[in-house]
Amino acid sequence: MKNLKISVLSKVLLLIVASLFAGALFFPMWRIELEAPQYPEGLVLQLFANKIGGDVEIINGLNHYIGMATLHTENFFEFSILPYVFGFFALVSVLLIFIAKRKAVLGFLITYALFIVLAAIDFYRWNYEYGHNLDPNAAIRVPGMSYQPPLIGYKQLLNFGAYSIPDIGGWMLTAAGLILFFIIFKEYNYFKKNKS
Incomplete structure (x- = not known):
């Protein structure tokens, strides 16, 4: 039973x-x-856990011309719950230090992985709705054209090139997931080596 406990390093x-x-x-x-050529310095839309940041007003002005809805933090329920989700994940991580059980850490890693999948699906849905639900009375209309940004990576949208990539907070969340995976790999591998 002693081997079921996690190591000091994992804590x-x-x-x-x-x-x-x-x-x-x-x-x-x-x-x-x-x-785009008319914006050589580029425009940036940043998504925080609790708000939309960056060049929001300029992007909203451009969206108006092509019939996309304007972006406002209060229009997305996700921004009201994500701070609590990440706070909860931080609290659970600390509690796992005291619980110190491999299975508990594994359960948390699986829960976090499911959260990432659901967040990706929600982000895709968010992008799809904003890129496809266009105002038919917009000043600029291109038949058959949608303006859905890529989930991740690059996509050409008329004369704009759109890059969708993690920012600092996203890399921190990625690192958290990788460290959790490393803990599980290390703990279960150590258990197998010491079982014999």
């Missing part, structure tokens, strides 16, 4: 994971960069 790593979840609240999680 330290869980403290780092908790710090990453908490720290992600203060940095943008995702960014969509827009590049």
Whole structure:
């Protein structure tokens, strides 16, 4: 039964994971960069856990011409719950240090992985709705054209190149997931080696 407990190193790593979840609240999680000849410096839309940031007003002005809805933090319920989700994940990471059970950490990793999948689906839905539900009376209409930004990576949207990539907070969340995976790999591998 002793081998079911996690090591001191894993406990330290869980403290780092908790710090990453908490720290992600203060940095943008995702960014969509827009590049076009008329904006050589580029435009950036940043998604924080609790708000939309970056060049929102300029992007909203451009969206108006092509019939896309304007972006406002209050229109997305996700921004009201994500800070609590990340705070909860940080708290659970600290509690796991005291619980110190491999299965509990594994359960948390699976829960976090499911959250990432659901968040990706929600982000795709968000992008799809904004890119396809266009005002038919917009000043600029291109038959058959939609303006859905990529979930991740690059996509050409008329004369704009759109890059959708993680920002600092997103990389922190990625690091948290990778560290959790490392803890599980290390703990279960160690258990197998010491079982014999």
